[in-house]
Amino acid sequence: MGTDTHPTGQQDPGTSAQVADVPASWPVESSQERYSGPVFTLTTDRVEMPDGPDGGTVAAARDYLRHPGAATVVALDEQGRVLLQRQYRHAVRHKLWELPAGMLDVEGEPPVATARRELVEEAGLRARTWNELPSMLASPGVSDEVVHLFLARGLSVVPEEENGFVRRHEEADLVAAWVPLEEAVGLVMGGQVRNGITMFGILAAHTAARNGFADLPDVSER
Structure with a gap:
């Protein structure tokens, strides 16, 4: 059985049994460490992301904190x-x-x-x-x-x-x-x-x- 399309235009995954977070990693074009301190590190990655419905990609900057947990x-x-x-x-x-x-x-x-x-x-x-x-x-x-x-x-x-x-x-x-x-x-x-x-x-x-x-x-x- 295939998935249905939600009114928002997004794909409906089906039943709740199919809803679970999964590991994934989009390609990183470059990575720059901007700050490193005793608690966290601030990093900027340029990530290859989808660019519309035609299947193209574009590199977009994403800042995030690396934390030990x-x-x-x-x-x-x-x-x-x-x-x-x-x-x-x-x-x-x-x-x-x-x-x-x-x-x-x-x-x-x-x-x-x-x-x-x-x-x-x-x-x-x-x-x-x-x-x-x-x-x-x-x-x-x-x-x-x-x-x-x-x-x-x-x-x-x-x-x-x-x-x-x-x-x-x-x-x-x-x-x-x-x-x-x-x-x-x-x-x-x-x-x-x-x-x-x-x-x-x-x-x-x-x-x-x-x-x-x-x-x-x-x-x-x-």
């Missing part, structure tokens, strides 16, 4: 509450409520190991059970950043003497709150929580909770 933790306690932390974000001039997270800035460290480390450093917590939530592309129009999300349960407090991490800059001003997951969804839908990764993590965890997280891969031993 990040790991984010949805930490749930025994009462079904999620840990949120308020942190200043200078780019948007706001203090935002967020999930514990950190960059994949240790070479060779698996994302779940980064998540474990960040939970200890930022929240002073360990988790007995780790499950993998869907990963997300934070802003694919301008960045290659992949955010890996994990659900952490069976929490316990790390004694201060075992956590040598010293909070500095934005992290020195962290404020924590434990919010029932259902209420956290309400905060997202009501616009009180607007960090995109946090919104995604809360909604993903809430969806996964419907069957007791049975469909999530267990990565506790990784």
Whole structure:
């Protein structure tokens, strides 16, 4: 059976079973690194792109940020509450409520190991059970950043003497709150929580909770 044409003129892929992101790479005519810093690199590629319905191509410049990626933790306690932390974000001039997270800035460290480390450093917590939530592309129009999300349960407090991490800059001003997951969804839908990764993590965890997280891969031993 062939695909149908949508009223917009675009091809209809058919059923929802056929809808899935797939790897692809258009030819790059040239690439120029414009800036390199401690967090990201700004690159300009000239990419060969379709140029109308006749099958021709044209080279068009595309700027994007190359980012090492990040790991984010949805930490749930025994009462079904999620840990949120308020942190200043200078780019948007706001203090935002967020999930514990950190960059994949240790070479060779698996994302779940980064998540474990960040939970200890930022929240002073360990988790007995780790499950993998869907990963997300934070802003694919301008960045290659992949955010890996994990659900952490069976929490316990790390004694201060075992956590040598010293909070500095934005992290020195962290404020924590434990919010029932259902209420956290309400905060997202009501616009009180607007960090995109946090919104995604809360909604993903809430969806996964419907069957007791049975469909999530267990990565506790990784």
